[in-house]
Amino acid sequence: xxxxxxxxxxxxxxxxxxxxxxxxxxxxxxxxxxxxxxxxxxxxxxxxxxxxxxxxxxxxxxxxxxxxxxxxxxxxxxxxxxxxxxxxxxxxxxxxxxxxxxxxxxxxxxxxxxxxx
Numbered sequence: 001x002x003x004x005x006x007x008x009x010x011x012x013x014x015x016x017x018x019x020x021x022x023x024x025x026x027x028x029x030x031x032x033x034x035x036x037x038x039x040x041x042x043x044x045x046x047x048x049x050x051x052x053x054x055x056x057x058x059x060x061x062x063x064x065x066x067x068x069x070x071x072x073x074x075x076x077x078x079x080x081x082x083x084x085x086x087x088x089x090x091x092x093x094x095x096x097x098x099x100x101x102x103x104x105x106x107x108x109x110x111x112x113x114x115x116x117x
Contacts, residue, residue, distance in 0.1 A: 002027050002028075002045055005045045006027075006029070006043070006044065006045060010045055011039075011045065011046065011094060011113045011115060012045070012046050012047075012048070012094055012096065012113060013045055013046070013047045013048065014048045014050060014081065014083070014096070015047070015049050015050070016049065016051075017050070017051060019051065019075070020049070020051050020073055020074050020075050020077075021048075021049065021050060021051040021073060021074045021077070021079055021098050021108070022048070022049045022070055022072070022073040022074075023046070023047070023049075023071045023073075023098075023109055023111060024046065024047040024048075024069050024070055025046075025069055025070075025071055026039055026042050026043070026044030026045060026046050027044050027045050027047065027069070028043045028044030029043075032068070032069040037071075037110065037111040037112050037113075038111075038112035038113070038114055039111070039112070039113045039114065040114040041114065041115060041116055042113075046111055046113060048081070048096060048098075048111070050079070050080070050081045050098065051077065051078060051079045071109070071111075072108075072109050074100065077100050077101070077102065078100070078101040079098055079099055079100045079101055079108065080098075080099055080101070081096060081097065081098050081099075082097045082099065082107075083095075083096050090116055090117050091114060091115070091116045091117075092114070092115045092116075092117065093112065093113070093114055094112070094113040094114075094115075095110065095111070095112050095113075096110070096111050097109070097110045098110075
């Protein structure tokens with residue numbers, strides 16, 4: 001799946017899951033980059049799984065630990081994402097912020113992708 005996105009210069013993938021938010025490091029040609037955001041002209045796909053609902057089953061963090069390719073994640077917390085995309089000349093800027101429903105005033109996670117064409 002990642003190779004299809006990489007071959008077509010896709011910068012950001014956003015999916016959803018019932019129980020947790022997670023953002024992965026950029027993935028390109030079989031490797032995860034450990035570089036932190038902002039990603040300026042970085043090759044690779046940033047993958048985000050947005051949390052959609054609370055977990056009534058009591059998801060425990062030790063069952064789903066943060067793995068080496070994960071920048072950050074949450075458990076048992078609902079939230080929402082805010083996507084902004086804008087052009088400045090030949091530069092495309094994408095900013096994605098994740099907010100927990102327990103705190104609307106400060107983003108829990110933020111990623112910025114900058115591509116110059």
